[in-house]
Amino acid sequence: MDTGAAPKPTVVLCPGIGGAGHFGPMAQLAELFLEHGYSATVVLIEPPIHSSDSDASFLARIAAAHPSVSFHVLPPLPPPDFAASSEHPFLLVLRLLRRYNDRLEAFLRHSTILPRALVVDQFYVEAIDVAAALGVPAYTFVSSGASALAVFVQVLTLLAGRETGLKELGDAPLQLAGVPPLPASHLVKDLLEHPEEDAMCRAMVNILTRGMETRGVLVNTFESLENRAVQALRDPVSISLPGGRALPPVCCVGPLVSNAKLGKQDRRDGEELAAERRQHECLDWLDAQPERSVVFLCFGSMGSLPESQLREIAAGLEASNHRFLWVVRTPPGRDAADIKKILEQRADPDLDALLPEGFLERTECRGLVVKSWAPQREVLGHRATGAFVTHCGWNSALEGVVSGVPMLCWPLYAEQRMNKVFMTDDGGGGMGVGVEVEGYAAGFVGAAEVEAKVRWVMDAERSREVRARVAARREEAEAALVPGGSSRRSFLQFLSDAEAVRERLGN
Numbered sequence: 001m002d003t004g005a006a007p008k009p010t011v012v013l014c015p016g017i018g019g020a021g022h023f024g025p026m027a028q029l030a031e032l033f034l035e036h037g038y039s040a041t042v043v044l045i046e047p048p049i050h051s052s053d054s055d056a057s058f059l060a061r062i063a064a065a066h067p068s069v070s071f072h073v074l075p076p077l078p079p080p081d082f083a084a085s086s087e088h089p090f091l092l093v094l095r096l097l098r099r100y101n102d103r104l105e106a107f108l109r110h111s112t113i114l115p116r117a118l119v120v121d122q123f124y125v126e127a128i129d130v131a132a133a134l135g136v137p138a139y140t141f142v143s144s145g146a147s148a149l150a151v152f153v154q155v156l157t158l159l160a161g162r163e164t165g166l167k168e169l170g171d172a173p174l175q176l177a178g179v180p181p182l183p184a185s186h187l188v189k190d191l192l193e194h195p196e197e198d199a200m201c202r203a204m205v206n207i208l209t210r211g212m213e214t215r216g217v218l219v220n221t222f223e224s225l226e227n228r229a230v231q232a233l234r235d236p237v238s239i240s241l242p243g244g245r246a247l248p249p250v251c252c253v254g255p256l257v258s259n260a261k262l263g264k265q266d267r268r269d270g271e272e273l274a275a276e277r278r279q280h281e282c283l284d285w286l287d288a289q290p291e292r293s294v295v296f297l298c299f300g301s302m303g304s305l306p307e308s309q310l311r312e313i314a315a316g317l318e319a320s321n322h323r324f325l326w327v328v329r330t331p332p333g334r335d336a337a338d339i340k341k342i343l344e345q346r347a348d349p350d351l352d353a354l355l356p357e358g359f360l361e362r363t364e365c366r367g368l369v370v371k372s373w374a375p376q377r378e379v380l381g382h383r384a385t386g387a388f389v390t391h392c393g394w395n396s397a398l399e400g401v402v403s404g405v406p407m408l409c410w411p412l413y414a415e416q417r418m419n420k421v422f423m424t425d426d427g428g429g430g431m432g433v434g435v436e437v438e439g440y441a442a443g444f445v446g447a448a449e450v451e452a453k454v455r456w457v458m459d460a461e462r463s464r465e466v467r468a469r470v471a472a473r474r475e476e477a478e479a480a481l482v483p484g485g486s487s488r489r490s491f492l493q494f495l496s497d498a499e500a501v502r503e504r505l506g507n
Contacts (some may be wrong), residue, residue: 007112010115011115012042012108013043014042015044015121016124017047019047021394023044024258027066030042032256032491034069041070041071043072043107045100072107077096080096090200098126104127105133108130115136119139120139120214123207128214137501137502139498140216141218146221147422147429148418149219150177150232150233151176156209157240157241159194159201160242167193169184170183178233179228180422182418187418188414191204209241212241216248217247217248218251218253218494219250219251220253220394222255223486224476225255225401226429230250230252234250251493252486253494258377258399282370283375283378285325285368291386292383294324294387295324295454296324297313297326298376298379299390299391303329303413304330306331309445313326313447316449317363318359320454325370325374328351328370376396386405386458387463388408389407389408390407391416392411392419397419400433400434401474403474404474405470406435406463407434417440431469434466435466
């Protein structure tokens with residue numbers, strides 16, 4: 001008689017080739033499935049272009065923090081010849097992802113148990129075809145927020161009803177459901193074109209459309225943070241797809257950030273954690289600073305700034321007379337718009353050459369400059385960190401929120417200008433957790449602006465309202481993740497709906 005326990009239901013998660021902002025949250029989502037009695041496998045694809053957030057050390061750090069999650073790397077395919085192609089690198093990567101479908105399907109077919117569901121990253125929609133071939137329900141994971149998703153879906157309808165792109169609107173505000181008024185110029189650059197005229201716009205429209213054709217959408221947010229956007233996404237009268245088609249069910253499962261201070265413990269042993277901490281002298285440096293006295297500046301895993309801008313930041317920090325911890329990456333090549341040059345930039349920066357002469361010596365008693373990378377979640381959660389200068393990537397925004405740290409918003413690329421609007425607006429459906437650093441739209445922020453905003457945010461009285469709002473958001477984030485909290489209830493409803501779908505499909 002077989003007395004063995006029944007195997008756990010399995011879910012497979014596919015982050016594609018999205019870097020830190022996609023892979024990290026999906027690993028956290030895998031942990032959430034584990035907590036609810038599932039086994040979880042994250043399927044990885046070797047990045048065709050190596051960068052500081054996609055190399056083996058980064059993947060190893062994430063995997064080490066999630067020992068109960070299974071990670072499987074698909075057999076690699078030859079990467080595209082980026083240098084020889086005239087096509088945009090993103091289009092070449094999409095073609096590569098399509099080629100990986102055969103390998104993903106082969107892995108799933110040869111698995112002991114067919115997965116109950118396939119969860120795909122919002123940019124890895126090619127994997128939806130694999131789910132369909134296997135008869136497995138597919139779900140979309142949106143690693144950006146609900147506000148950005150609400151904009152993306154409505155832009156699909158806008159483009160479908162126009163003969164030209166949206167670029168001609170300039171800074172004219174778009175009045176969209178669920179979000180504050182948004183300057184058209186702040187949309188993702190490729191969506192300002194028209195899909196019939198621009199290959200990148202056409203690819204983006206296809207990705208966004210297909211991502212809304214799955215059985216459900218999991219969003220890395222919590223309802224009270226983006227309540228207006230969430231309600232609009234769930235209301236077919238407010239937001240629908242082109243042709244009036246309703247969106248699939250939207251489930252808020254966040255904030256999905258690293259475990260620190262969110263009711264969970266890192267599962268690595270004490271010696272391993274202590275060894276990692278020894279590698280990051282910035283944490284020891286923070287230990288020696290007064291409470292809430294340090295401004296942390298970090299522009300993401302791909303946020304490289306030109307040398308002239310780095311010098312302005314340095315001058316502003318020095319003039320502010322405040323303590324700072326600053327992550328500096330090597331500036332991009334001369335053509336900062338060339339994504340290949342940005343992604344391939346791997347060398348540690350030469351700080352003496354990049355920063356003003358004598359800056360490091362003059363500020364050594366109150367500042368620390370770190371090359372290329374710092375443990376951002378740990379820094380934000382440290383008692384000494386009092387403010388965060390951020391590029392407004394969604395993962396960084398959430399980490400700032402759950403740490404209760406007010407933010408100075410300096411967007412660089414992708415959807416970050418949109419996020420800046422959502423983060424700084426405090427009355428039209430935004431979060432009110434930060435203030436804008438002026439000059440980003442023109443591509444250059446002066447030293448005087450850096451100094452002024454650092455002084456403002458570190459003045460407890462002048463920044464009192466923003467600090468109060470972000471403190472409240474932090475409490476709401478913690479409440480969303482406890483048993484019975486909004487994100488936990490939403491995830492349980494998702495699991496119930498997913499099981500009902502599986503039973504109807506008969507697998």
